[in-house]
Amino acid sequence: MSDCADMSSYLSRCHSCRVESGCFMVYDRPNYMGNQYFMRRGEYSDYMSMMGWSGGIRSCRMIPMHRGQFRMRIYERENFGGQMYELMDDCDSIMDRFHMSDCMSCNVMDGHWLMYEQAHYRGRMMYFRPGEYRNFMSMGMG
Numbered sequence: 001m002s003d004c005a006d007m008s009s010y011l012s013r014c015h016s017c018r019v020e021s022g023c024f025m026v027y028d029r030p031n032y033m034g035n036q037y038f039m040r041r042g043e044y045s046d047y048m049s050m051m052g053w054s055g056g057i058r059s060c061r062m063i064p065m066h067r068g069q070f071r072m073r074i075y076e077r078e079n080f081g082g083q084m085y086e087l088m089d090d091c092d093s094i095m096d097r098f099h100m101s102d103c104m105s106c107n108v109m110d111g112h113w114l115m116y117e118q119a120h121y122r123g124r125m126m127y128f129r130p131g132e133y134r135n136f137m138s139m140g141m142g
Contacts, residue, residue: 004060006030011057018043023063025127030058033139036125038114063112063127070111072128078104078135093119106133 028034076082085098108128117123
């Protein structure tokens with residue numbers, strides 16, 4: 001399986017799944033929007049209650065293996081406004097490390113990244129592959 005922007009035609013009633021290889025980000029809304037959940041190899045016997053979702057998986061994106069550098073610029077404001085900081089490795093709290101008031105946009109130059117709503121890798125997560133992300137709020141992640 002690869003990326004699928006709208007899984008409603010494939011899955012109308014599904015409450016479990018098995019990932020046989022690779023990693024995937026699944027979303028509770030079509031077009032890779034809304035709440036996200038990271039799935040790696042394993043069985044998910046009741047993923048809906050595990051994730052706290054009522055409607056199930058609506059879209060899915062495969063996360064490719066990346067070998068090489070990781071580089072991302074984060075910005076305090078939407079449309080790359082405010083202070084800019086560059087990340088090249090894991091960071092358990094961007095607010096503490098960079099003394100940022102907020103993080104509302106980013107530009108991923110290299111690698112694939114997971115960002116979390118709260119410090120220390122807690123709360124909702126957001127998956128970013130290389131590209132520009134001008135407004136986290138419009139992506140359903142604000």
